Amino acid sequence: MSRHATVLSCLAAASLVACECDDEHAEASDEVEAAEEGDASESEASLLAIDEDLGEVDSLVQIDVRPNHVGEVSVLCDDLELPAELPPDTNFTSLVWRDDRLYASASQTTWGDTLVEIDACACSVTVVASFGYTLVSGLAPHPDALLYGLAADADLLISIDPQTNTFEPLTPLDGDWGSHGLSGTGPAGALLYALDADSDRLHRFDAADGSPLGDVAVSEDFAAVGLEYHVEREQLFACGVAERETDLVTIDPDGGLVRIVAEGVFTSTCDNLAAGVIACAS
Numbered sequence: 001m002s003r004h005a006t007v008l009s010c011l012a013a014a015s016l017v018a019c020e021c022d023d024e025h026a027e028a029s030d031e032v033e034a035a036e037e038g039d040a041s042e043s044e045a046s047l048l049a050i051d052e053d054l055g056e057v058d059s060l061v062q063i064d065v066r067p068n069h070v071g072e073v074s075v076l077c078d079d080l081e082l083p084a085e086l087p088p089d090t091n092f093t094s095l096v097w098r099d100d101r102l103y104a105s106a107s108q109t110t111w112g113d114t115l116v117e118i119d120a121c122a123c124s125v126t127v128v129a130s131f132g133y134t135l136v137s138g139l140a141p142h143p144d145a146l147l148y149g150l151a152a153d154a155d156l157l158i159s160i161d162p163q164t165n166t167f168e169p170l171t172p173l174d175g176d177w178g179s180h181g182l183s184g185t186g187p188a189g190a191l192l193y194a195l196d197a198d199s200d201r202l203h204r205f206d207a208a209d210g211s212p213l214g215d216v217a218v219s220e221d222f223a224a225v226g227l228e229y230h231v232e233r234e235q236l237f238a239c240g241v242a243e244r245e246t247d248l249v250t251i252d253p254d255g256g257l258v259r260i261v262a263e264g265v266f267t268s269t270c271d272n273l274a275a276g277v278i279a280c281a282s
Contacts, residue, residue, distance in 0.1 A: 045232045047248075048120075048274045049239075050080070050092040050104065053267045058082070058092065060120055062281060063248065063265060065233050071248055071262025076281050077123035085127045086114070094182070095226075096139035097276025098147055103128070103162060104272065105136045105149070112136040112152075115162060121280035129165035133158065137225070137271065138182025140192055143207055148184070150194055152177040157194075157210045171210040175199060179271065181227025181238065193229060193236060193253060197222040202256055218251060220244075220258040226273035237261075239270035246270060 047063040060077035064070065082090060086108055093112045094105040101117060106125070108114040112135045115128040131149065138150035139160075147160040149167070157171040178198030184207055185191045191213070192205040200221055204213040224240035236251045241258065246269070248262040 044277055045230075046275070047228055047230065047237060048076075048095060048097070048102070048276055048278070049226065049266065049270060050095060050118075050272055051266050051268070051270070052092065056088045058090075059267075060118065060123065062278070063262075065230060065235070065237065071265050073265060074281070076120055076278060079123075080118065081122075081124040083116075083125055083127055086116070086125065091271075093135075093137040093179075093271050094139040095272040095274035096141065096147060097274050098141050098162075099145065100276075100279075101162075102274065102276060102278075103139060103147065105131075105139055110134050115160065115165075117162070120278045128162050129167075131158075131160070132167050138180050138194060138227070140182045140184040142184075148182060148192060148207075148210065150177070150180055150182045152180060157205065159210075171205070171212065174212070179222070179224050179240070181225035181240075181271075181273070183227045183229045183236070183273075185229045186231040189229070189231075193227060195222065195225050195227050195238065195251070197225050197240065202251060202253065204253075216254070216256040218256040218258055220249075224269050224271035226270045228273035228275050230275050232275075237273060239266065239273060 045066045051059045051061050058080040062074045064072040091107045092104045096103050104116050105112045106114050106116045117126045133151035135152035136149045140148045142148050149158045149160050155173040155177050156169050159168045177196050181195045183193045192207050194203040200218050201215045202218050203215040221242040222240050223242040226239040229236045238249050238251050246264050246266040247260050248265045249258050249260050
């Protein structure tokens, strides 16, 4: 498996609303760059994603979110090596970093039915277990060393123990959920964010027990969803806006305003994001 670090500059110069292009992009850039720089390295101030082209290539990429570098992409793995249990055209619909491990939701027989672990240094994928649910397109850290999952087929928030391969139902969801994303707010975070592309609403849940805390409409239509709150940048990043599926955006959790921060970051529709430090890439 070859590895390289090709850097693509993808800084945005456009807005979601053409007539407000300059103003909105300036505001979005200011919003991202206003966060404290601190001493964060590129790997600490970055996002991870599996960038899937229209064929059978699954590239693991690192996306810089530092001021003046937002949207620059480093390829960590040209093409992840899949296990025999997964088909060559498997789709990764969620990505999450937990206890120095990178997990994802993949398709074995249908979308979002299987939990896998990704070794970013070996560029390989290992099947952990079947969820027992399908359309699990959202994964997030649970405070008790577990994972949260969102299963759209059952409209249910679930808990996941990747060590014992157990999956428990937690909270029924209002409405009929479609493509979605799920994110925590860091190891000590008290919130979960979930974005449903069918209703285009951003939901809040209590990270301790998964109880719902309200929701807000977002300002754009999402066709797919990648969602990740970045602790270093104190920003809620997302991707999958309809007709802008390869762009990286931010969402204001309070008002739902969506802004582009980098264009053309992904080679095809983005539907997964995570934040974590890959040791071999640091």
